[in-house]
Amino acid sequence: MASNKKYETVFSLSRLADYIGAEISGDPECQISGISTIQNAKEGEITFLSNPCYKKHLKTTKASAVIISRAESCGYQSNYLICSDPYLAYAKISQLLYPLLLPNSDEIHETAVIADNVQISSPVKIGSGVTIEENTVIGERTAINAGAFIGKGVSIGEKVTIYPNVTILDGVVIGDDCIIHSGAVIGADGLGFARSKEGWQKIAQIGKVRIGSNVEIGANTTIDRGAIGDTVIADGVKLDNLIQIAHNVKIGRNTAIAASVGIAGSTEVGENCTIAGKVGIIGHLEICADCHITAMSLVTKSIKTPGVYSSSMPALPDKVWHKVVAKIRRLAKKT
Amino acid sequence: MASNKKYETVFSLSRLADYIGAEISGDPECQISGISTIQNAKEGEITFLSNPCYKKHLKTTKASAVIISRAESCGYQSNYLICSDPYLAYAKISQLLYPLLLPNSDEIHETAVIADNVQISSPVKIGSGVTIEENTVIGERTAINAGAFIGKGVSIGEKVTIYPNVTILDGVVIGDDCIIHSGAVIGADGLGFARSKEGWQKIAQIGKVRIGSNVEIGANTTIDRGAIGDTVIADGVKLDNLIQIAHNVKIGRNTAIAASVGIAGSTEVGENCTIAGKVGIIGHLEICADCHITAMSLVTKSIKTPGVYSSSMPALPDKVWHKVVAKIRRLAKKT
């Protein structure tokens, strides 16, 4: 929701340099009010050069300043900030210029339905049509936006942004500085059933979901509560959209997961992993820290060695691929 | 929501023939009030013969008329409409008999929460529990159904149907004649982070989502706003359910995408493509116009030649497949 400039923020180049610890070249009083790409930047905007492919645009960019590495800056004549990681510097400056707005005063909409014994810190925002059920605790500067549902006995920390139409079910625990995007469902029952002659018998799902601090959860992502014991998302984890986190999964610190990934029950993913889009990980596995799984791969065994893992098959022209499939099938017939 | 006949619409066969430009055989005054399959049609209903497999039912169908090609109609004695593409004719007649109901008069529910400076044309429907935030513009004959959230600075065209519990975030632009199904989230932040020693630094997502006219977006589909610059869905695009469109993706005119597809950041898909279910397309690619990608394929490189592309592996009995996997793995050991 950072799409529009919420209030006018203008910074001098020297202020930005201080903020990211960069060396300035050019006019330190140059005024910056926005960020854009190197091709589209206008006067008053800063841009960055991270991917060398775009270096050709340096000469023609209309940006008032460029974030750049020392090596790439060689020979460049305009205003710039030199830093070792221009992409990271861009991220930090984007936060300064387009801050996530947190509540500075109480804003509780009259249509919100809040149970009597809810404990809400101040300042806080509770949007229109929000429901908050009993025994829930909400930290200061947290915003619960329109149409969100917060169940019983939930604990939400400080400076958390919950976007419209999120569902947080009973007993979920969320740390500080989290962002939960629209349509996410946290704490639904996992798929827990025992087979019987008369069909599936439901297993009551009595665990919780515990989410750390600095966690971001994408739109329409689902995180199921534990069957017994909890589903745990550690500090700094970033989850994209439409991800399924099954019951009793544990995700380690600072692991980032792209869209449409599914992680089955009781699997534990270590710290600092990156999991590309559409990956599947079956249940009851342990994935060690510092693994990268490539897009649409299926992990069927625990991984004990950090590294890159893959089973994804790149698309080919259909006629070629048909031959491949035919050959592969013939393999099974050979001894 | 077209499930129930909203009002009684009855057309003579001659009226239907005029509407689709078909030649009549039989009684032009035959009255038609509904559509059904060739096996299940009752009196007063029209059916169609598109797939020759169903020709055997022609003799026994109770339909009052049949939409049929000239070739297939040979020898058939009842009422029929001859046209070159019976399936397309069926589509058009279905729209006539079961029209999507658009507002004809203002219907703004008392529980809707609408900011002061929202610009709403007339007639319009705003359902119960809808929230519309400031600086938003809504065109005439548009329906925003119950529980939908429309953020700040959003622009929605004419004759748009937004189903219940949709979320449209700040700054999203939607053209005319669009349909957005329940649970869709348009304009959430993309997964934009830069790595730092202290964990992931969020990159403010400051672009918008721009959606053309005649676009349909399926239930629980997510379309992220651009990081810098916009995510763009062109006119006539049809998206099914549970699709992920990442930041800065561009989808060309009249491209249709089936359910559970994921398209990663900054990829551009051309016009008139058809993408089958569960396909993944990685980021920063260009897919040219007129491509078809088969179900569950993974596109890892740009495609420059129109055609069919695939990497999908059809399921086999597990024992056979196990042998295939073992043989495939052994391949890697050979020189």
Added chain:
Amino acid sequence: MASNKKYETVFSLSRLADYIGAEISGDPECQISGISTIQNAKEGEITFLSNPCYKKHLKTTKASAVIISRAESCGYQSNYLICSDPYLAYAKISQLLYPLLLPNSDEIHETAVIADNVQISSPVKIGSGVTIEENTVIGERTAINAGAFIGKGVSIGEKVTIYPNVTILDGVVIGDDCIIHSGAVIGADGLGFARSKEGWQKIAQIGKVRIGSNVEIGANTTIDRGAIGDTVIADGVKLDNLIQIAHNVKIGRNTAIAASVGIAGSTEVGENCTIAGKVGIIGHLEICADCHITAMSLVTKSIKTPGVYSSSMPALPDKVWHKVVAKIRRLAKKT
């Protein structure tokens, strides 16, 4: 939402034995108020031994009683219940100790918007911000939780639990004892279009969704209405999260489907199938009863013989996998 003990339920071991038909060893008056894992159980809790890997914890568990098979119980000295299927017994006892709370008295929130001619049995719960449109029928002891939308002409049976922010569209039929989790969308239009020179022509989706009894539907799962005729989910079906069920699909009795599966239009899945996570099944197929499809497999042909089917490729270290892919591609060039 069964996460918190809603009211204090304590049972004697003899009562539990009667309930599941087990033989008691030890103190029949031992009082049990909860369930936990064998490692984490505390006094007053019962646990179960289903997976032999956990047998080593039998000696040290603090559980007041253990559900166990006769074979495994040999030599165990504490309180236990002997039964042939400890996992099933655990499921049944979990339902007793953590019952799903159904309405015992009318609880209709003042902010709910209910059309005049809705037929609601008593007792019933209608939560805050719920919308129920005309001609809908809701059975007794059913709970429609906050923010849910129920369209026109919907029929919902008895003892159904609809979690917050669910969307049930016009004409959907739901049996008794169902559970529908948050964010699920039942009855949206399927992807039905006919190609024309001017782009895609929408085919009115005029069928319904008919859901049997004892069905559970996961969070953010989507079930589309039929194009003509209905989409059908039979009794006892269990669907996990983020599943796509396309128009006119039929799912047979007691079939269980894990998260992120997609089933394309008009496919029929038989009874007692189990479909693992991320499977895709293309349209117009018939899958016979008693099939198991492994995770991330793609079913492209009808299956007529019960059994296990697979096309899933387990991930390998990326360097090894690259060699595999290269070799596979070379296969296509050989004659």
